[in-house]
Amino acid sequence: MELFADRAEAGALLAERLPEVRDPVVLALPRGGVAVAVPVVRRIGGELEVLVTRKIGYPPAPELGVGAIAEGGEPVFDLTMLDRLGLTPEAVADVVERERRELARRVETYRGGRPLPPLAGREVIVVDDGLATGVTARAALRAVAAARPARVTLAVPVGAQDTVRMMRSEADEVVVLLTPADFRAVGQWYAHFDQLTDEDVLDLLDRR
Structure with missing residues (x-):
């Protein structure tokens, strides 16, 4: 199975598979999703914005995600992972609060603190560079759903097969180019x- 050269190529290929919709709001999950979303918007049009999300890490090993939070939404947890680690959501409350502060900082950095555009009744496309556990995408989709859009599409170049199946219950449509059986990490593709x-994200937004 061939690799994408980079996120820009993946976004251009992804755009070819997206359904035609009128004036969508394209919400990119930073940071990698922004690099995918820019060529998507160049091809299909619409309004590009950043939807800030943050992983909630396992305190002794923060790189291990046990949940995620998106602006405007509540924390979403990987309950299987929490159970495996013997944790409850309450046990990571300090981590959630810290990530809320970092989320607010990034909203200020990427959008100058301005709110997201109104999503009610609109076509929304949520873009990321890939799906591993899917917990970040799930947090984003639930935050978007709370704004009552007309329809939500999740668009990613590559994703783990089980995760893609799970996401189909979170979005009206999931568009994914690759679902490799030997998926281990997004970056391997x-x-x-x-x-x-952050500077890369701002540069991409300036050049969209």
Whole structure:
């Protein structure tokens, strides 16, 4: 199975598979989702914005996600992972509060603190660079759903098969280009998968 050269190529290919909708709101999940979403908007049009999300990490090993939170939404937890670790949502309340503060900082950084555009009654496309556990995408989709859009599409270049199946109950449509059986991490399906900075995100938004 071929790799995407980078997120820009993946976004251009993804745009070809998206349904035609009129004046969508394209919400990119930073940071990597922004690099995918820019070529999507260039091809299909619409309004591009950043929907800020944050992973909720396991305190002794923060890189291990046990949940996620999106602006405007409540924390969403991977209950299987919490159970495996012997944790409850209350046990990571301090982590949630810390991530809320970082989420607010990023909203200020990426959008100058301005609110998201109104989503009620509109076509919304949520874009990320891939789906591993899906907990971040789930948090984003639930926050979007609370704003009562007409329809929500989740669009990603690559995702784990089980996660993609789960996401079909969270969005009206899921568009994904690759669902490899040997999926281990999002980055393995990109030839170039650099970690992006806040400055990279701002530069992408300026050049959209």
